Amino acid sequence: MPADPAAPQARSANRPAGRPSRIAARFAALRAEGRGALIPFLEAYDPDLATSMEILRGMPAAGADLIEIGVPFTDPMADGPIIQAAGQRGLKAGATLAGALAMVRAFREGDDATPVILMGYLNPILSYGAERFAADAAAAGVDGIIVVDMPPEEAEVLAPHAKEAGLDIIRLVAPTTDAARLPLVLNASSGFVYYVAITGITGTKSAAPEELAAAIPRIRAHTDLPICIGFGVRTPEQAAHAARVSDGAVVASALIDTLAKSLDAEGRPAPDSARRVLDQVRALAQAVRAAR
Amino acid sequence: MNTPLTRPNTYRSGPDAAGKFGGFGGRYVAETLMPLILEVEKAYAAAKKDPAFDAEWRRLLTHYVGRPSPLWFAERVTGHLRAQAAPGLGAKVYFKRDELNHTGAHKINAVLGQILLAKRMGKKRIIAETGAGQHGVATATACALFDLPCTVFMGAVDVARQQPNVFRMKLLGAEVVAVESGAATLKDAMNEALRHWVAHVEDTYYCIGTVAGPHPYPAMVRDFQSVIGEEVRAQMMEAEGRLPDVLVAAIGGGSNAMGLFHPFLDDAGVRMFGVEAGGHGIETVTGHAASLTGGRPGVLHGNRTYLLQDENGQILEGHSISAGLDYPGVGPEHAWLHELGRVEYVNATDEEALSAFQLCARLEGIIPALEPAHALAHVLKLAPTLPAETLIVMNMCGRGDKDIFTVAKLLGEKF
Ligand SMILES: Cc1ncc(COP(=O)(O)O)c(C=O)c1O
Numbered sequence: 002m003p004a005d006p007a008a009p010q011a012r013s014a015n016r017p018a019g020r021p022s023r024i025a026a027r028f029a030a031l032r033a034e035g036r037g038a039l040i041p042f043l044e045a046y047d048p049d050l051a052t053s054m055e056i057l058r059g060m061p062a063a064g065a066d067l068i069e070i071g072v073p074f075t076d077p078m079a080d081g082p083i084i085q086a087a088g089q090r091g092l093k094a095g096a097t098l099a100g101a102l103a104m105v106r107a108f109r110e111g112d113d114a115t116p117v118i119l120m121g122y123l124n125p126i127l128s129y130g131a132e133r134f135a136a137d138a139a140a141a142g143v144d145g146i147i148v149v150d151m152p153p154e155e156a157e158v159l160a161p162h163a164k165e166a167g168l169d170i171i172r173l174v175a176p177t178t179d180a181a182r183l184p185l186v187l188n189a190s191s192g193f194v195y196y197v198a199i200t201g202i203t204g205t206k207s208a209a210p211e212e213l214a215a216a217i218p219r220i221r222a223h224t225d226l227p228i229c230i231g232f233g234v235r236t237p238e239q240a241a242h243a244a245r246v247s248d249g250a251v252v253a254s255a256l257i258d259t260l261a262k263s264l265d266a267e268g269r270p271a272p273d274s275a276r277r278v279l280d281q282v283r284a285l286a287q288a289v290r291a292a293r
Numbered sequence: 294m295n296t297p298l299t300r301p302n303t304y305r306s307g308p309d310a311a312g313k314f315g316g317f318g319g320r321y322v323a324e325t326l327m328p329l330i331l332e333v334e335k336a337y338a339a340a341k342k343d344p345a346f347d348a349e350w351r352r353l354l355t356h357y358v359g360r361p362s363p364l365w366f367a368e369r370v371t372g373h374l375r376a377q378a379a380p381g382l383g384a385k386v387y388f389k390r391d392e393l394n395h396t397g398a399h400k401i402n403a404v405l406g407q408i409l410l411a412k413r414m415g416k417k418r419i420i421a422e423t424g425a426g427q428h429g430v431a432t433a434t435a436c437a438l439f440d441l442p443c444t445v446f447m448g449a450v451d452v453a454r455q456q457p458n459v460f461r462m463k464l465l466g467a468e469v470v471a472v473e474s475g476a477a478t479l480k481d482a483m484n485e486a487l488r489h490w491v492a493h494v495e496d497t498y499y500c501i502g503t504v505a506g507p508h509p510y511p512a513m514v515r516d517f518q519s520v521i522g523e524e525v526r527a528q529m530m531e532a533e534g535r536l537p538d539v540l541v542a543a544i545g546g547g548s549n550a551m552g553l554f555h556p557f558l559d560d561a562g563v564r565m566f567g568v569e570a571g572g573h574g575i576e577t578v579t580g581h582a583a584s585l586t587g588g589r590p591g592v593l594h595g596n597r598t599y600l601l602q603d604e605n606g607q608i609l610e611g612h613s614i615s616a617g618l619d620y621p622g623v624g625p626e627h628a629w630l631h632e633l634g635r636v637e638y639v640n641a642t643d644e645e646a647l648s649a650f651q652l653c654a655r656l657e658g659i660i661p662a663l664e665p666a667h668a669l670a671h672v673l674k675l676a677p678t679l680p681a682e683t684l685i686v687m688n689m690c691g692r693g694d695k696d697i698f699t700v701a702k703l704l705g706e707k708f
Contacts, residue, residue, distance in 0.1 A: 075608040076480060076593060078487050079323040085474055097605045123321060124591045128606025150321045150592065154311065175325035177494055182328060200325055201492035 023116040023144045024169055024192045027066060028227045028248060037244025038066035039289040040229060041282045042120070042253035044087035045070050045104055046096035047260065048268050053091075055275040056260075057108050061115045063279040064286020069147070069251060072101045072121030079149045081204035083254040086261065090268055098125045098134065102141040109142035118171060118192075120147040126159065135162035145169035145192040153189035160189070173197050174220055176212075183223055193227040194220060196247065198234065204254030207233035214246045237288030244289045252285055304558035304635055307626060312508020312596075315632065317625035320507040322595045325491045330595075333498075334509040336414045341516070346409060353405045354520065357438070360402075362390045362521075364528035364686070369656040370669075374676045384539065384676040384683035387532075388659070389525050389553065391690045398662065398691035399518060399549045400431040400502055406517035408435040411498035418493065419443045421500045422486040424451055424479035424545065425617035425664070426458025427691055428502030433467035443467040446486045448478035451616050458695050476610045479620050483594050503546025504624030507595030511624050518552025525686055526556055533684055539675070541566045542688040543668040544585070544638070545617045547624035549690035554636060564637070567627060568671045570613035571640035582611030584623040585631045585638040598625040614643035614699070615663035617691070641670035647703060649673055650693065662691030663699070 031038055041063075043056050060068050073091035077084060098121070105117050119138065126134050126148065138146065146168055151159065156170070163170050169192025177200055178186055187194065196216060198208035208216075213230060220228055230243040231251030243250035259281050263274040307314040312334075320330055340346040354360040367386045375383030391399040404421075411419060419441050423429030429445040436443035445462055449471040452459055462469050475481035483506075490499045504511045504518070522540075529537050540557060542550035544567040557563040573580035575587040584599040591600040593608060601609040601621035611619040630636040641649075650666040652673070653659055661669060665688060672687050679685075693700070701708065 074606075075475060076484050078484050078594070079325070079491065081488070082474065089475075092607065099605075122592075124593060124600070124602065124608070125606035127591055128602065128604070149323050150595070152320065152322065152324060152327050154327075155319055155321050173324040175323075177325050177328045179328055186324065197325060199492075200494050202488045205492065 022169065022192070023114060024067065027116050028193065031066060031248070036290055036293055037247065038229060038249030039064055039240060039244065039286045040067045040069055040249050040251040041065050041256055041285070042069040042071060042251060044084065044091050044257060045072055045101040046091035046094040047087045047257070048090045048264055048270050049094045050100070052270045052275055054104060054107065056278050057104060058111065059275060059279045060282060061112055063282040064290070065115065065282060066249065067116040067118060069118045069120050069253070070101060070104065072096070072098055072119055072125060074122040074125055077122060079202055081202040081254065083204040083257050083261065087257045098129050102137055102143070105143050106141040116144040117142060118145040118147060119143050120149070123148050123151045131159045132162045135159065135166040135168055139166035139168050143168060145171045147171045147173065147195060149173070153185055156189060171195050176200050176216065183220065187220070187224045187226070190224070190226060193229055193248065194224060195251065196220060196228055196230045197232045198230050199232050201232070203232055205233070207235060207239060210242050213243065217247045237284050240285045241288040241292040245292045250289060256281055300633065304630070305555065307629065308508060308512050312512070314626045314629035317590070317598050317628040318508055318511055318596050320595060321592045321597065322507050323491065325494070326487070329490070329494050330507050332414070337410055337509050337513050340410050340413055346413070350406050350409055354402065358395045358401050358405070359393060360520065361524040361528070362393050364525060364532060365390050366532070367657055370653070373656055374673065375681065378677035381681055382677055382679060383681050384679040384685045385681070386672055386676055387537070387684065387686045388689040389521060389686055391521060391549065391688060392659070392661065392665070392692035396427070396431045396434050397694060398427040398431065399521060399552060400428040401434065402520055402552070403514045403517035403548060404428070404431040404435045404500060407498070407500045407513070408439055408441070411441070411500070412439060414498065416498035417441070417496040419498050419500050420446065420486050420489055421502060422446045422479065422482040423502060424448070424482070424620065425615065426451070426455040426462065426695060427617060429467070429469070430458050430461050430465070432500050433462040433465035436467065437465045444470060444489070446470050446472050446482040446489065448476070448482045449473050450477045451479065451482070454699060455616055455695060457698070478610065479616070480608065487594070503548040504551045504626060505546045505594060505596060505598070505622055511596065511626055514548050515551045515555055515626065518548050519555045521549065521552035521688065522554060522556035525553065529684065529686065536560055536563060537684040537686045538562065539564045539566065539679070539683060539685040541568065541668045541672050541675070541685060543618065543664045543690065544569045544623060544627065545620050545664060546622070547627045549688050551624060551626060553686070553688045558635060565635070566671055566675070567636050567638045568667045569638060569640040570611070570615060570618035570667060571642040571645070572612040572614070574642055575640055579609050580612050581640065582613045582619040582621065583640045584621060585627060586640055588621070590628065593622050596625045598622050598628045599631070614646055614703070615667065617662070617664045618667065639671055641667040645670035647700065650700060659689065660693035660697070661689055662693050663696045664691055665689050
């Protein structure tokens with residue numbers, strides 16, 4: 002439990018004790034500003050380490066409130082073609098979990114405030130060693146993790162180590178998560194809740210605005226954690242709407258699409274690849290900031 | 294081994310309520326799929342208790358599939374091996390002839406069970422993954438029979454090397470989706486089927502072709518395939534008045550092996566061998582598909598099991614001459630039986646399988662699929678070392694029609 006109940010800590014049994022949370026602090030600040038968060042996504046090492054590092058470093062100034070970094074995996078079961086391709090480019094460029102942690106460490110040299118969330122699959126973490134990963138991730142400056150194929154039922158391998166290290170475990174809630182499951186999922190969450198807007202994989206379709214507007218209160222009734230919307234949020238208008246009906250918008254495939262289109266036939270970046278992605282982040286951020 | 298395993302009183306009670314066999318198995322899926330997996334589990338538990346469900350499945354097995362499949366004393370193979378063995382050695386070799394099933398492999402046993410379950414659940418569409426195409430053909434067949442639309446995901450590489458089965462599926466009315474993502478083989482077909490399922494959760498049932506995937510699939514497919522071992526028990530009592538001494542089966546995901554082994558797991562006198570695909574040899578890095586003898590534990594496709602993976606936890610492509618064996622994982626129950634030492638896992642190379650394939654055709658007049666040719670390759674090594682009264686049963690889990698073009702090419706024949 003936080004010593005000061007007024008401190009910007011989300012109320013959850015799983016909020017790791019000890020380290021002050023960049024995630025909670027950022028959402029508290031945004032609440033004070035009266036607006037939602039923009040959470041852009043990048044895939045580590047896509048298309049190479051230097052370009053992805055340039056994008057990562059440029060994101061806060063472009064208007065990113067939190068940043069999500071995808072860790073490439075050979076078998077990304079919940080991802081559509083756009084993020085699959087990004088992961089394959091990343092792997093080809095030598096991405097590993099250790100490499101993704103090193104990116105965060107380098108990012109933290111210039112930014113100690115923007116929360117960073119790693120999103121990936123369980124096997125690379127198990128291979129690295131769950132306990133060692135949690136400790137190294139926290140030390141590198143990672144604030145939260147999303148492990149797509151680790152439902153609450155299977156979290157025992159990692160959750161105690163994450164808690165010990167002060168890492169939030171951000172969970173996905175899907176349209177298929179029924180009333181009976183919702184408390185189980187939310188009780189195993191900390192940091193914020195990631196609402197998957199569609200029954201589907203990343204980068205394929207978008208939810209109708211009225212579906213989102215109806216879905217969020219259903220979750221809100223069961224948690225005090227911030228709720229952000231991802232999957233299918235592509236345009237500034239969609240991001241603004243998502244940030245209005247929830248606490249933030251995650252944009253991934255649309256940004257990766259822009260990056261992918263800037264690459265040459267061999268997958269090499271153009272001199273302005275990072276700038277094009279960051280310009281898009283800027284446009285999204287403006288829309289989110291104007292949303293309320 | 295990172296989970297201490299204690300020897301259980303019975304090897305036949307798994308999985309536990311969490312879908313675990315020791316530390317293996319489980320339900321490692323995205324939240325979107327989780328409610329669906331739980332729904333399948335509930336529906337299967339109810340179906341299992343319903344005598345009408347069992348009766349309908351058995352009616353189909355008898356009159357549509359042609360079960361029980363014969364237990365054949367392979368007299369010429371036995372004689373051939375005895376001729377090379379020392380006096381008094383050379384085990385008696387039997388084939389469990391699941392290659393005679395309608396559609397040509399064991400896959401249909403579990404497909405019919407699953408399609409009946411899908412009907413019970415009110416599902417309107419069926420999807421499946423396939424490697425060699427046998428599971429795809431079996432699923433397309435059952436969907437034709439039950440008038441359900443069927444989509445089969447198949448790696449583009451496998452589509453190219455298993456053309457006859459691709460055409461069969463199309464004749465049966467199924468849509469075949471060539472999967473280009475990842476390495477474009479079986480594991481990617483399974484990824485794509487899972488992705489499709491996530492997007493069509495309301496009306497679609499995913500019919501998995503082996504004892505892998507999230508709980509309850511490993512247990513459910515095993516239960517259906519156990520008809521193989523149950524028949525062998527009765528047939529061997531009839532033929533020899535006792536149980537077999539040795540069971541041998543090929544391992545891709547492990548369903549034909551689990552179906553043969555499971556009814557015998559608590560019979561201490563029965564030795565069991567699971568034969569993985571040794572490809573170019575398990576000392577090569579990606580030249581084989583031997584997950585148990587050449588891999589280590591990890592999580593893929595919804596379960597924790599032995600996997601072919603690199604030092605960073607990235608999944609490696611398997612290789613085998615047989616498209617049905619080159620899966621980089623293996624059913625979690627096999628992982629558990631491996632660590633307990635109850636089943637011995639060995640491997641046979643491409644070359645050994647190819648030569649067993651030819652030998653079987655000439656000696657028994659049976660053209661085996663390349664998958665059971667791996668099991669036979671091990672029988673050829675093992676039988677001459679065992680006393681003549683030893684009874685071996687090998688699962689002839691598929692016929693070789695689908696493989697003749699692959700084999701012809703390897704033998705330098707032109708059509
Ligand atoms: C004839 C045959 N045997 C074996 C296999 C491997 O699967 P399993 O290990 O689940 O029996 C296949 C898979 O396609 C097959 O077609």
